[in-house]
Amino acid sequence: MPGEPIEFVGPYREAPTLREREDIQRFIDETGQPEAWPKLAKGKPDLALRWEIVLQFAVRAEVRPEGKLIPCCLCDDKPKFLEGAYIWGVDDGSLRCVGWCCAGNHFGGVRMRQMQRTFRNAQRYDQAAFWLMEAVMPVAEELVADLKALEPAVKHLTRERQVLHRLPTTEGLLKRACEQNNGRLTVEVEATGGMVPRLGLAGSGGTSNFTTVVVGQLRGQEFVRGTKGWRQRWEQLLKCAESLIYSDPLIVCTWSRKEVMDLSRQAAQLIREAPKFWADLKNATDFLSQENAEEIQRWSRHPDMPHRLRVQIDGGRVLGLYANGEGLIKLDLRCPSMPTLSGKWEQLRDTTKVAA
Numbered sequence: 640m641p642g643e644p645i646e647f648v649g650p651y652r653e654a655p656t657l658r659e660r661e662d663i664q665r666f667i668d669e670t671g672q673p674e675a676w677p678k679l680a681k682g683k684p685d686l687a688l689r690w691e692i693v694l695q696f697a698v699r700a701e702v703r704p705e706g707k708l709i710p711c712c713l714c715d716d717k718p719k720f721l722e723g724a725y726i727w728g729v730d731d732g733s734l735r736c737v738g739w740c741c742a743g744n745h746f747g748g749v750r751m752r753q754m755q756r757t758f759r760n761a762q763r764y765d766q767a768a769f770w771l772m773e774a775v776m777p778v779a780e781e782l783v784a785d786l787k788a789l790e791p792a793v794k795h796l797t798r799e800r801q802v803l804h805r806l807p808t809t810e811g812l813l814k815r816a817c818e819q820n821n822g823r824l825t826v827e828v829e830a831t832g833g834m835v836p837r838l839g840l841a842g843s844g845g846t847s848n849f850t851t852v853v854v855g856q857l858r859g860q861e862f863v864r865g866t867k868g869w870r871q872r873w874e875q876l877l878k879c880a881e882s883l884i885y886s887d888p889l890i891v892c893t894w895s896r897k898e899v900m901d902l903s904r905q906a907a908q909l910i911r912e913a914p915k916f917w918a919d920l921k922n923a924t925d926f927l928s929q930e931n932a933e934e935i936q937r938w939s940r941h942p943d944m945p946h947r948l949r950v951q952i953d954g955g956r957v958l959g960l961y962a963n964g965e966g967l968i969k970l971d972l973r974c975p976s977m978p979t980l981s982g983k984w985e986q987l988r989d990t991t992k993v994a995a
């Protein structure tokens with residue numbers, strides 16, 4: 640009756656793991672007796688509950704004891720079949736062995752087809768498990784090493800970003816320069832000869848009597864624009880990569896579906912995010928390059944520069960910025976070099992389609 644409490648028969652609160660299904664398959668291959676697996680529940684399954692196919696098998700008649708067919712639990716254990724399946728009771732946690740010949744009659748064609756579909760969909764849990772074991776976990780230590788190699792650059796950028804933050808006027812000026820004109824460092828000069836098209840400003844279709852002069856290109860825009868701290872992003876990625884290190888990847892075979900899917904999702908995200916992070920970080924280091932410092936200096940020296948931005952470069956090592964009468968900040972231009980990521984990331988990215 641609906642609403643009646645379901646009796647837990649067990650022992651499977653979760654679907655049998657990959658390891659358990661491998662054990663069952665081996666047992667069937669060795670004995671030819673799928674009905675004798677010790678953890679099977681006896682008696683007829685309650686058809687009102689939810690059932691999932693978790694394993695399919697076929698046994699040859701020659702290996703059967705006395706050549707007898709396999710008894711069917713749907714038909715009072717009468718010998719009935721050689722091909723069938725293990726079904727798992729989602730609600731009662733039991734595992735039962737049924738024959739195809741009878742299952743269709745008892746469950747009905749529509750429900751059987753639905754169960755077959757669910758079984759095919761469930762293959763993705765196994766695919767994710769194999770992906771973790773065979774593709775991801777064996778290279779996890781290399782992924783961790785790749786991320787650790789970025790630490791000096793992360794440290795440097797974090798520190799210099801905090802320095803820049805101390806002079807909000809300069810930061811605001813540079814931010815605006817990023818946003819306008821795709822990072823081109825521009826000044827506006829009054830045009831002679833009346834109205835001319837306003838150049839370069841995004842979304843501006845009108846005219847004005849000012850014209851935009853491009854003085855330089857602001858590199859490393861990620862450095863100025865970055866909202867989330869470098870350190871924080873890096874630590875998250877590192878933690879995620881470290882969680883993929885297992886001395887024995889076969890442990891995945893003993894995990895529940897949820898555990899498998901949680902880690903494979905996390906791994907897929909890491910594989911997507913780390914190269915993006917690397918590219919952002921690389922872009923940010925460009926801000927602290929000598930060339931960029933020189934562009935900013937050229938910008939500040941334009942006679943029509945509307946802001947009072949004073950820039951000095953000391954020995955190619957320090958960029959001094961002084962804006963609108965506020966104090967001087969000094970950015971250290973000697974950013975540690977960034978090693979490139981190993982090819983593992985690219986390889987793994989091609990395999991994530993299987994896991995997702």
Ligand SMILES: [Zn+2]
Binds near residue numbers: 714719
């Ligand atoms: Zn039957």
